Amino acid sequence: DGGITQSPKYLFRKEGQNVTLSCEQNLNHDAMYWYRQDPGQGLRLIYYSQIVNDFQKGDIAEGYSVSREKKESFPLTVTSAQKNPTAFYLCASSNVDRAVYNEQFFGPGTRLTVL
Amino acid sequence: AQSVTQPDIHITVSEGASLELRCNYSYGATPYLFWYVQSPGQGLQLLLKYFSGDTLVQGIKGFEAEFKRSQSSFNLRKPSVHWSDAAEYFCAVGATFGNEKLTFGTGTRLTIIP
Numbered sequence: 001d002g003g004i005t006q007s008p009k010y011l012f013r014k015e016g017q018n019v020t021l022s023c024e025q026n027l028n029h030d031a032m033y034w035y036r037q038d039p040g041q042g043l044r045l046i047y048y049s050q051i052v053n054d055f056q057k058g059d060i061a062e063g064y065s066v067s068r069e070k071k072e073s074f075p076l077t078v079t080s081a082q083k084n085p086t087a088f089y090l091c092a093s094s095n096v097d098r099a100v101y102n103e104q105f106f107g108p109g110t111r112l113t114v115l
Numbered sequence: 116a117q118s119v120t121q122p123d124i125h126i127t128v129s130e131g132a133s134l135e136l137r138c139n140y141s142y143g144a145t146p147y148l149f150w151y152v153q154s155p156g157q158g159l160q161l162l163l164k165y166f167s168g169d170t171l172v173q174g175i176k177g178f179e180a181e182f183k184r185s186q187s188s189f190n191l192r193k194p195s196v197h198w199s200d201a202a203e204y205f206c207a208v209g210a211t212f213g214n215e216k217l218t219f220g221t222g223t224r225l226t227i228i229p
Contacts, residue, residue, distance in 0.1 A: 040124070041221055042119075042205060042220055043207075045217070048216065058216070103149065106158035106160070109157065109158050111156070
């Protein structure tokens with residue numbers, strides 16, 4: 001079954017601790033994305049990557065970091081510098097084909113709660 | 116920069132009634148438009164998309180949407196809702212090929228009453 005896996009589904013951390021959220025895809029997509037979702041605010045783009053070993057900041061990158069060492073993996077680290085880390089985090093992936101617009105496919109999400 | 120407005124935060128409709136969810140976008144060129152649905156605590160599922168051509172697009176689960184350039188709108192419709200349609204719905208706009216960043220609206224929560 002092709003798809004996007006995010007783990008864990010629920011994550012609890014103490015304030016001041018860094019935490020890493022996992023995102024893996026077996027769709028052979030080149031591009032991967034991280035979004036943050038807060039009630040009433042929709043989805044906001046944190047980081048995205050269109051190729052291995054390269055990534056760009058989205059609209060709300062402060063306090064977050066990412067890596068893209070493998071095509072299928074795009075982990076997100078929420079650092080202690082992120083002031084309000086409690087949120088629902090969604091990972092997505094898409095092809096990168098310059099001839100067409102490539103829709104994004106989403107994972108099931110990770111709910112992070114910082115205590 | 117593109118933006119999306121979903122003016123209705125919450126809509127309640129009776130099962131079997133028709134539905135229209137509003138979406139207005141702002142973008143300088145031809146937009147790429149999407150509607151996604153999200154069940155509580157889940158990821159997003161694509162309902163339909165508009166890239167070009169026919170302005171009335173059909174999606175999954177009996178949904179359709181109409182692109183109206185003159186009104187900068189892309190409203191989602193369904194002629195008869197089912198209890199399983201209760202969810203949150205997001206409209207999104209994309210920019211150019213090869214840079215598939217999406218800008219999302221704030222969402223509309225749909226409640227279905229018997």
